[in-house]
Amino acid sequence: MTINISIDNGPAQALPAGVSAAEAVKTICSNKTRKKVLAVKIGNDLKDLSTPLQADTALETITAASPAGLDIIRHSAAHIMAQAVLDIFGSEVQVTIGPSITNGFYYDFAKDSPFSTADLEKIELKMQEIVNADLPFSRQVVSKEEAAALFENKGQNYKLEIINDIAGNTVSLYQQGDFVDLCRGPHLPSTGRLRAFKLLKVAGAYWRGDEKNAMLQRIYGTAFNDAKALRTHLRLLEETKKRDHRRLGRELELFTINDQVGPGLILWQPKGARIRSLIEEFWKNEHFRHDYELLYTPQIAKRGLWQTSGHLDFYADDMFSPMEVDEVSYQIKPMNCPFHIAIYKTRKRSYREFPIRWCELGTVYRYERTGALHGLMRVRGFTQDDAHIFTLPEQLEDEIFNILDLNMNILQTFGFKEYEVYLSTRPAKSVGSDENWERATNALKHALEKRGMSYEIDPGEGVFYGPKIDIKIKDVIGRSWQCSTIQVDFNLPERFAMSYTGEDGHDHQPIMIHRALMGSLERFFGVLIEHYAGAFPLWLAPVQTIILNISDAQNEYAQGVYEQLRKAGIRVEKDLRNEKLNYKIRQAQLNKIPFMLIIGDQEMADNTITARLRDGKNLPAMTVGEFLDQIKEDSCIPTLD
RNA sequence: GCCCACGUAGCUCAGCAGGUAGAGCACUUCCUUGGUAAGGAAGAGGUCACCGGUUCAAGUCCGGUCGUGGGCUCCA
Numbered sequence: 001m002t003i004n005i006s007i008d009n010g011p012a013q014a015l016p017a018g019v020s021a022a023e024a025v026k027t028i029c030s031n032k033t034r035k036k037v038l039a040v041k042i043g044n045d046l047k048d049l050s051t052p053l054q055a056d057t058a059l060e061t062i063t064a065a066s067p068a069g070l071d072i073i074r075h076s077a078a079h080i081m082a083q084a085v086l087d088i089f090g091s092e093v094q095v096t097i098g099p100s101i102t103n104g105f106y107y108d109f110a111k112d113s114p115f116s117t118a119d120l121e122k123i124e125l126k127m128q129e130i131v132n133a134d135l136p137f138s139r140q141v142v143s144k145e146e147a148a149a150l151f152e153n154k155g156q157n158y159k160l161e162i163i164n165d166i167a168g169n170t171v172s173l174y175q176q177g178d179f180v181d182l183c184r185g186p187h188l189p190s191t192g193r194l195r196a197f198k199l200l201k202v203a204g205a206y207w208r209g210d211e212k213n214a215m216l217q218r219i220y221g222t223a224f225n226d227a228k229a230l231r232t233h234l235r236l237l238e239e240t241k242k243r244d245h246r247r248l249g250r251e252l253e254l255f256t257i258n259d260q261v262g263p264g265l266i267l268w269q270p271k272g273a274r275i276r277s278l279i280e281e282f283w284k285n286e287h288f289r290h291d292y293e294l295l296y297t298p299q300i301a302k303r304g305l306w307q308t309s310g311h312l313d314f315y316a317d318d319m320f321s322p323m324e325v326d327e328v329s330y331q332i333k334p335m336n337c338p339f340h341i342a343i344y345k346t347r348k349r350s351y352r353e354f355p356i357r358w359c360e361l362g363t364v365y366r367y368e369r370t371g372a373l374h375g376l377m378r379v380r381g382f383t384q385d386d387a388h389i390f391t392l393p394e395q396l397e398d399e400i401f402n403i404l405d406l407n408m409n410i411l412q413t414f415g416f417k418e419y420e421v422y423l424s425t426r427p428a429k430s431v432g433s434d435e436n437w438e439r440a441t442n443a444l445k446h447a448l449e450k451r452g453m454s455y456e457i458d459p460g461e462g463v464f465y466g467p468k469i470d471i472k473i474k475d476v477i478g479r480s481w482q483c484s485t486i487q488v489d490f491n492l493p494e495r496f497a498m499s500y501t502g503e504d505g506h507d508h509q510p511i512m513i514h515r516a517l518m519g520s521l522e523r524f525f526g527v528l529i530e531h532y533a534g535a536f537p538l539w540l541a542p543v544q545t546i547i548l549n550i551s552d553a554q555n556e557y558a559q560g561v562y563e564q565l566r567k568a569g570i571r572v573e574k575d576l577r578n579e580k581l582n583y584k585i586r587q588a589q590l591n592k593i594p595f596m597l598i599i600g601d602q603e604m605a606d607n608t609i610t611a612r613l614r615d616g617k618n619l620p621a622m623t624v625g626e627f628l629d630q631i632k633e634d635s636c637i638p639t640l641d
Numbered sequence: 642g643c644c645c646a647c648g649u650a651g652c653u654c655a656g657c658a659g660g661u662a663g664a665g666c667a668c669u670u671c672c673u674u675g676g677u678a679a680g681g682a683a684g685a686g687g688u689c690a691c692c693g694g695u696u697c698a699a700g701u702c703c704g705g706u707c708g709u710g711g712g713c714u715c716c717a
Contacts, residue, residue, distance in 0.1 A: 096717095097714075097716060097717065098717090099714085099715070099716065099717085100715085101715050102715065106712095108714090114644070114645055114646095115645090116645090116646095117646085159717080162716090162717050163717080165716095165717085166717070171717075172717085181717080182717045183717055184717055185717095201645095201646095201711060201712080202644095202645065202646085202711090202712085203644075203645070203711060203712030203713075204643070204644025204645060204711095204712060204713060205644080205712065205713045205714080206643075206644090206713050206714085207714095208714060208716075209713065209714040209716085210713090210714090211642070211643060211713070215643065215644050215645095215713080216644090216713090217644080217645085218644090218712070218713080220711090220712085246709095246710095250652075251652085257708095257709090259690075259707075259708050259709090263707095263708070263709085369642055369643095370642075370708090371642065371643070371644095371712085371713080372642095373709095374710090548677090550674080550675070550676055551674040551675065551676095552674070553674075578673085578674075578675095579675090579679095579680090580673095580674090580675050580676090580679085580680065581675070581676050581677060582675085582676085582677070582678060582679070582680090583675095583678085583679055583680085584677095584678095585676095585677055585678055586677095586678035586679055587678085587679090588678090589678055590678080596677085598676075598677070600676055601676095602676085610676090610677090612677060616677080616678085618677075
């Protein structure tokens with residue numbers, strides 16, 4: 001009996017039934033292609049090359065060129081690593097799970113003493129032995145009882161737990177050499193197909209990510225189809241290290257964190273503070289231009305305020321402990337909203353005032369676990385670019401659209417082009433009527449669609465008080481950072497008994513929107529530093545130009561140029577030290593200053609300057625006036641259209 | 642919070658068979674007056690994170706505290 005097999009939409013060929021996918025590939029594909037094939041896809045399922053084909057089948061080949069192919073390589077690498085670890089440590093370890101992840105793979109082991117870096121080298125060597133032995137990965141489907149018996153016999157208790165959680169009656173096992181693992185597959189045909197791998201680091205990880213469970217020992221590694229791709233990836237890791245905002249923050253003197261001051265508390269150094277002040281000015285300008293009004297509110301408030309707002313019920317764990325003042329308990333603010341509401345309530349409000357848009361660069365403090373702190377990205381004290389908007393129900397959709405529009409325009413000004421947008425809907429535990437939730441969720445949806453933004457729905461991930469839109473920015477390392485958030489709130493207006501007088505003369509409850517565009521200025525700054533690798537665009541550069549003289553014969557002239565630029569509002573520094581030009585250029589370059597103005601006898605004689613750009617190029621000699629004209633536009637804080 | 646690693650001059654790091662500290666860069670001074678990424682010399686700078694223990698003797702060994710870094714489901 002024969003069956004018809006087609007590969008990658010090619011013409012069907014008749015082959016004997018029961019032929020393996022590998023044989024089919026070998027028969028049908030070119031020599032060149034078949035060496036690259038790691039697995040096949042039948043319908044939507046990835047299958048091993050050893051899969052027997054019993055009926056007419058259309059196959060798709062999977063190679064390392066596709067993400068699925070890389071996944072298979074990495075997943076197999078995880079198995080090979082597990083085998084190596086068992087070979088070396090024997091019954092000392094139990095295997096748990098070992099998936100492929102975005103840039104590699106890991107495997108979690110239960111082991112009393114952690115792995116050392118020296119162990120990693122040993123394991124790598126053992127892995128290489130296993131690769132050299134070119135052991136086939138063989139798949140076997142067995143009943144859950146059989147599998148359980150097998151792993152129980154091996155003393156692999158975590159596997160038993162996993163088997164218990166799997167639906168259905170059968171599970172699949174993969175074996176290479178004497179190592180058997182419970183696994184869905186697929187895998188490489190044999191261990192010899194793993195061509196390039198490297199173990200990267202050890203880390204603790206809880207069983208199933210739950211801190212109530214045992215701490216396992218995780219080994220991270222990565223694998224690629226060839227050594228070149230691996231090298232490229234390792235170089236990329238080096239490059240991202242260079243862009244690390246903590247390193248650049250120190251080198252460029254942007255910010256610092258001090259033990260004596262406390263973890264997670266940011267000290268903005270002059271250059272960082274200058275950038276922040278520019279960001280804030282841009283932000284304020286745009287908010288005024290978009291009909292927002294600015295508020296300032298205190299750092300602390302009586303505990304009762306947080307009682308009313310519900311923060312003590314829902315947020316107390318994230319708040320700093322209370323302090324006693326005149327026998328009254330005060331607590332530092334984790335959010336700005338109750339203060340804005342207090343301002344709202346200073347008098348009776350009319351529907352005619354709506355929408356009310358109030359913004360504040362509000363500094364809040366939140367208790368983060370020490371292990372979660374990370375440079376500027378996760379801190380304990382930060383400034384939100386916060387705003388609260390009070391609207392009538394019929395204004396909601398327009399307001400959300402306005403916010404989105406302002407949001408995207410502001411982010412784009414900083415050169416961010418990649419986003420992930422999430423719409424989070426009603427969670428199980430929540431307040432507010434079904435009708436309100438539905439109306440608000442629809443308003444968010446329509447506004448997103450109107451702005452032409454594609455989004456994903458995060459079902460049930462909304463805050464208990466209302467649906468929200470979250471926007472994440474992608475940084476150079478591919479990490480996503482949540483910056484913008486837009487949340488509808490049915491809760492606080494209720495808790496604070498907010499009202500306005502409607503057209504009908506009766507009291508109504510306003511709808512409240514919380515929103516932050518950059519989120520936290522600290523985090524946003526961190527993302528910006530990595531995004532620009534410290535080379536800020538002219539309008540944000542803390543030092544825009546630096547004057548470099550060639551020798552002290554030009555000191556006086558250089559001083560004059562310096563004053564001229566300073567008066568024109570350019571952020572300018574001078575380096576008139578008795579050093580060689582090369583040396584000064586190098587330092588200015590390392591400080592990533594956009595323009596170096598070089599002044600020698602020539603320039604002094606012609607009453608000009610020569611500008612050297614950050615990228616090494618030179619502008620022709622020109623007068624200071626001409627230079628100012630040329631950079632004027634780009635050196636100022638931008639204005640949105 | 643938990644697991645691991647780390648904590649020596651402003652920065653990057655060496656010192657580790659326990660015998661009271663070293664380099665490069667940065668900083669200061671002097672020499673050099675030099676055209677597009679480091680000219681030369683000298684000097685200053687450290688209670689080796691903090692607290693306690695072992696020892697004749699601790700940056701070095703042990704314990705604790707604080708801090709930093711990498712992780713803590715992308716589910717067989």
